[in-house]
Amino acid sequence: xxxxxxxxxxxxxxxxFGIELRGDPNTIITGVAPIADARPGQIAFYxxxxxxxxxxxxxxxxxxxxxxxxxxLQPEMASHAPAGTxxxxxxxxxxxxxxxLGAVYREPPRRGVSGDAFxxxxxxxxxRRSVYVGPxxxxxxxxxxxxxxxxxxxxYIGRNVTIGRGTVIHSGAHIENATIGADCVIHxxxxxxxxxxxxxxxxxxxxxxxxxxxxxxxxRVSVGANSCIDRGALTDTMIGDxxxxxxxxxxxxxxxxxxxxxxxxxVGIAGGVKxxxxxxxxxxxxxxxxxxxxNDTEIGANSGVFRDVPDGGRHMxxxxxxxxxxxxxYAWVKKxxxxx
Numbered sequence: 406x407x408x409x410x411x412x413x414x415x416x417x418x419x420x421x422f423g424i425e426l427r428g429d430p431n432t433i434i435t436g437v438a439p440i441a442d443a444r445p446g447q448i449a450f451y452x453x454x455x456x457x458x459x460x461x462x463x464x465x466x467x468x469x470x471x472x473x474x475x476x477x478l479q480p481e482m483a484s485h486a487p488a489g490t491x492x493x494x495x496x497x498x499x500x501x502x503x504x505x506l507g508a509v510y511r512e513p514p515r516r517g518v519s520g521d522a523f524x525x526x527x528x529x530x531x532x533r534r535s536v537y538v539g540p541x542x543x544x545x546x547x548x549x550x551x552x553x554x555x556x557x558x559x560x561y562i563g564r565n566v567t568i569g570r571g572t573v574i575h576s577g578a579h580i581e582n583a584t585i586g587a588d589c590v591i592h593x594x595x596x597x598x599x600x601x602x603x604x605x606x607x608x609x610x611x612x613x614x615x616x617x618x619x620x621x622x623x624x625r626v627s628v629g630a631n632s633c634i635d636r637g638a639l640t641d642t643m644i645g646d647x648x649x650x651x652x653x654x655x656x657x658x659x660x661x662x663x664x665x666x667x668x669x670x671x672v673g674i675a676g677g678v679k680x681x682x683x684x685x686x687x688x689x690x691x692x693x694x695x696x697x698x699x700n701d702t703e704i705g706a707n708s709g710v711f712r713d714v715p716d717g718g719r720h721m722x723x724x725x726x727x728x729x730x731x732x733x734x735y736a737w738v739k740k741x742x743x744x745x
Contacts, residue, residue, distance in 0.1 A: 601658025
């Protein structure tokens with residue numbers, strides 16, 4: 406079943422997000438759809454923005470023939486909209502549609518602590534009435550819960566955890582030895598703050614190194630389903646503001662990740678790695694112990710990173726190397742394989 410939309414008017418959206426309105430402010434919006442498929446009652450967007458190669462500009466005929474009741478578009482495209490259509494005019498329709506999706510498909514408010522949840526004595530709620538705790542969730546003593554937090558059924562919050570305002574903890578998440586910032590999303594089955602894979606060999610035996618560090622997560626961080634972020638051994642594992650971590654990622658003890666990074670599915674980062682701001686690691690990238698990856702870097706899918714990557718580096722391959730060098734190697738191998 407498709408998500409249920411909240412009925413809202415074009416005028417309400419314009420006021421909510423400070424967007425210029427042209428047309429009937431009372432036009433009712435019952436859903437969001439791609440502009441080529443939109444039906445009456447729905448809002449769609451048309452944009453000529455190309456923030457990356459992934460964004461394709463549709464032919465203007467798609468805009469001219471849409472059946473959407475409301476169109477979000479740039480000022481210079483307004484003349485191509487069908488007559489009588491209500492317009493929301495802005496300079497970045499791609500950016501504004503993200504906000505509008507959240508408004509149209511917003512989840513109904515959830516508040517209250519379920520009688521089937523286990524909340525240990527000594528849990529501190531900054532504003533208990535604004536918080537939601539679902540059935541069979543467990544919150545142990547010493548935990549601090551800021552306002553507007555949602556903790557879904559069967560989540561586990563260990564002792565002395567802090568959860569920031571507006572953060573959402575989904576079912577099955579396991580959190581301990583951690584401080585989590587505001588407006589974060591921790592998805593189902595994520596494990597945060599468990600001991601890392603830290604051992605030393607003594608007298609021919611593998612001996613575990615006790616971990617005493619924490620995990621410190623900034624604001625607006627997303628942690629994907631079944632991803633693991635280990636606590637530090639002596640220093641904290643740290644995730645910067647705005648970083649997004651996909652499903653099934655492993656972040657080992659003592660890793661430091663900067664702000665606004667992207668880690669795609671299956672990324673594995675070994676202990677002590679330091680990653681700068683705005684780095685992008687594609688799917689199944691592996692990073693060896695102690696490597697430093699600079700700001701504004703991109704690491705291609707399935708790469709193995711064993712050496713430091715400078716600021717702005719574009720690396721790929723196994724072992725990872727600058728992209729142009731990798732492509733030259735690949736071309737040479739392909740040429741000589743064909744000769745054989």
